[in-house]
Amino acid sequence: MSDSTHERIEQIRKGRYIETASLVYNLIEVVVSLTAGFATGSSALISWGVDSIVESNSAAFMIWRLRGEEKGISRCNVLKRKKVTLSVLSAAFAIAALFILYEAMSKLIRGETASMSWWGVGILLVSLVVNPLLGWGKYHYGKKTGSPTLKYDAIDTMICEYQTVVVLIGLAFVQWQGWWWADPVAALLIVPYVAWEAFNAGREAWAVDPSNEQLE
Template structure:
């Protein structure tokens, strides 16, 4: 690998490190606010942030290997493991979100206001596109399929953030208690698709092949 590509891979890894740190902050604030206010949407968003944090952690592990110049077989093995773990995490997130939202539909409990929750959502509207741009930029520069894939995941989080904000707004300003669990359920198709795609891609990675994108 050329020195220039190694430098670009390391820069992509640094973006993933920033993504990991920010997602940990998202998880801490959104889950705390979600459980305190009874907001299914915030809790579900926080659970998805856990998945995104895991994604960033495995991306860092994978890119570290690439930057260190490990052999092609080891690269493919790391990619397969990372995608497999992601698929499992996404699947668990789908099951949890469905349980949380359906429970709220049954109880019909309205979520209360959380300025902390709204604050982290508003911050994420700015941070997520920035992180996605960095991942896509370095993914394109290095022809890294996993970096570009992770950039798409981050933009899906942007959509989820907008959905959750709308749901919370309808609960607080219109009194529509059902908007909160509905917002949570609207996240499910995208998380489920991520579970399918990452699982499919993990299956397609052949460790003993002669070539594969990182």
């Protein structure tokens, strides 16, 4: 094995470690945000937690793909894994967008008010710090390994950062201004980004050709 090949495998391994850290943290987000969201009736927290489920799936499939590259599987098989990963993610994002839309619209129609959850606020504040670090790691090793998929996942992580800010603002308006509608509206603001991710992932999955020699 040449030095350059060994170096690339090492960088891929480090990228996989970053994705593993992302998976673990996203699972923590899911548990805390969904528990707090259902306990307080917060559409924004529930929607954020559902998106974290999709992000967890993204990290898990990225680990699967990168592990294959570490083992030296053929380019054709790597691209097959990429196609499967993107297809599953596209479907998961689409389902998440529909669920969030239904949850938020139901709360708006019924006029339900969310109560405060310090656990929910806590995990959101922690995510404001953790997500940029994970995003930087994914982009860094995506650049090092020439992997557009890792860099694309870094963008997804930063979109999650945007969503975190939106949910925090919505909860703040509910708590300190009494604007009950701010919570479901914050959830609705997440929908376009989740739907866009579904579209992009599906488009990329369609474009992947496992018979192509060019590894992406």
